[in-house]
Amino acid sequence: MTNRRKSRTKFAILGFLASKPRSGYDLKKAIEKSIGFFWSESYGQIYPILSQLVKEGHAIKLPIDETSGRKRQQYAITDAGIEELKDWIEKAAEPQTYRNELLLKIFFGHQADPDASRKHLEEFKTQQKELNETFKGFQSTLPDMKDQPLNHYVYLQATINYGILMTEASLKWANDTLRMINRAKS
Amino acid sequence: MTNRRKSRTKFAILGFLASKPRSGYDLKKAIEKSIGFFWSESYGQIYPILSQLVKEGHAIKLPIDETSGRKRQQYAITDAGIEELKDWIEKAAEPQTYRNELLLKIFFGHQADPDASRKHLEEFKTQQKELNETFKGFQSTLPDMKDQPLNHYVYLQATINYGILMTEASLKWANDTLRMINRAKS
DNA sequence: AGCACCATGTAAGTGGTTACATGATTCC
DNA sequence: GGAATCATGTAACCACTTACATGGTGCT
Numbered sequence: 001m002t003n004r005r006k007s008r009t010k011f012a013i014l015g016f017l018a019s020k021p022r023s024g025y026d027l028k029k030a031i032e033k034s035i036g037f038f039w040s041e042s043y044g045q046i047y048p049i050l051s052q053l054v055k056e057g058h059a060i061k062l063p064i065d066e067t068s069g070r071k072r073q074q075y076a077i078t079d080a081g082i083e084e085l086k087d088w089i090e091k092a093a094e095p096q097t098y099r100n101e102l103l104l105k106i107f108f109g110h111q112a113d114p115d116a117s118r119k120h121l122e123e124f125k126t127q128q129k130e131l132n133e134t135f136k137g138f139q140s141t142l143p144d145m146k147d148q149p150l151n152h153y154v155y156l157q158a159t160i161n162y163g164i165l166m167t168e169a170s171l172k173w174a175n176d177t178l179r180m181i182n183r184a185k186s
Numbered sequence: 187m188t189n190r191r192k193s194r195t196k197f198a199i200l201g202f203l204a205s206k207p208r209s210g211y212d213l214k215k216a217i218e219k220s221i222g223f224f225w226s227e228s229y230g231q232i233y234p235i236l237s238q239l240v241k242e243g244h245a246i247k248l249p250i251d252e253t254s255g256r257k258r259q260q261y262a263i264t265d266a267g268i269e270e271l272k273d274w275i276e277k278a279a280e281p282q283t284y285r286n287e288l289l290l291k292i293f294f295g296h297q298a299d300p301d302a303s304r305k306h307l308e309e310f311k312t313q314q315k316e317l318n319e320t321f322k323g324f325q326s327t328l329p330d331m332k333d334q335p336l337n338h339y340v341y342l343q344a345t346i347n348y349g350i351l352m353t354e355a356s357l358k359w360a361n362d363t364l365r366m367i368n369r370a371k372s
Numbered sequence: 373a374g375c376a377c378c379a380t381g382t383a384a385g386t387g388g389t390t391a392c393a394t395g396a397t398t399c400c
Numbered sequence: 401g402g403a404a405t406c407a408t409g410t411a412a413c414c415a416c417t418t419a420c421a422t423g424g425t426g427c428t
Contacts, residue, residue, distance in 0.1 A: 025407050043408075070406060072407065097417090
């Protein structure tokens with residue numbers, strides 16, 4: 001037992017609890033909205049792991065606010081939880097097995113009609129264009145950062161920038177590839 | 187049961203069997219060597235699925251060559267298998283849940299020492315540089331393609347090109363992000 | 373002889389999604 | 401009243417990795 005797989009769901013949750021207390025439902029929404037383009041979690045992971053965090057002492061259940069309409073079980077991070085989160089952030093990211101189904105279809109593209117590849121690439125382009133616009137919209141809402149001390153916004157900006165650069169490179173690739181396929185056909 | 191998950195391992199295997207008969211061992215090596223940067227399979231998937239392909243009539247076991255030293259069970263694709271592969275290639279790729287641990291750590295970077303983020307980014311840069319050089323080396327071994335009919339090389343070139351563009355965009359991002367972190371600290 | 377690697381498989385376990393169950397609340 | 405959504409949870413299932421078992425082959 002040297003290199004067992006490890007779930008990072010726990011740290012995604014701790015990271016969000018670090019900014020403020022949240023319920024399982026809140027966590028799901030927050031993850032979708034802010035880091036949905038590079039991370040996702042399902043309720044089937046979130047709720048059991050929240051219980052586990054409480055057992056481990058990395059989070060606590062807050063008393064339910066009976067005055068408000070909707071009743072939600074909020075969780076707050078503990079000092080031990082913050083330590084746990086920090087330790088994880090500072091450790092190197094473990095190599096991940098990335099899988100790209102579109103690329104696999106393109107790699108085997110010569111086995112089928114080139115129109116299939118063309119269609120996939122066109123669809124991919126519209127997806128990436130939309131994503132790119134979303135990121136740019138996001139970015140424009142961020143406050144101006146020069147002369148600001150090191151803070152949350154730098155890292156937020158960095159992740160958005162990743163999305164912008166990757167979608168742009170993807171678009172360039174899709175266009176290049178379409179051109180190559182068309183040239184080869186003629 | 188509307189949207190059940192589907193394994194694509196089957197199609198990765200069929201795709202490789204389409205070019206020539208191979209054994210489970212061969213398949214593992216071929217996948218690692220050629221599409222390892224965007225796809226991976228383990229023996230624990232490959233061997234059971236090869237049996238399944240035979241049962242389904244998408245592949246057949248070839249007689250073992252007793253004359254050669256190493257004894258390997260080779261598998262060949264059938265006509266039905268080729269059809270199955272084509273059908274999959276032509277269908278749109280299903281949306282995948284992509285997870286990026288480095289980005290998650292950067293997103294939560296403000297919770298820890300900025301040196302941690304710097305270290306991750308520097309390590310990421312060396313990884314991406316190495317990958318980029320590998321792809322460029324690969325590319326230089328491909329034959330010249332102008333005036334060539336539509337063939338396998340176009341698609342091979344496309345996947346390599348994807349690697350080149352993505353690693354270059356990644357390097358730009360890492361440099362931009364490092365600059366942003368450094369500027370924020372001063 | 374002994375080691376590295378070739379080669380095929382399987383059992384156990386993990387991380388994760390999906391589908392379902394349940395009930396409350398808000399809004400029309 | 402009824403639909404949509406809020407909200408929490410769980411059971412079943414799936415895809416996949418890891419670790420292990422087993423034996424053959426090639427090389428020094």
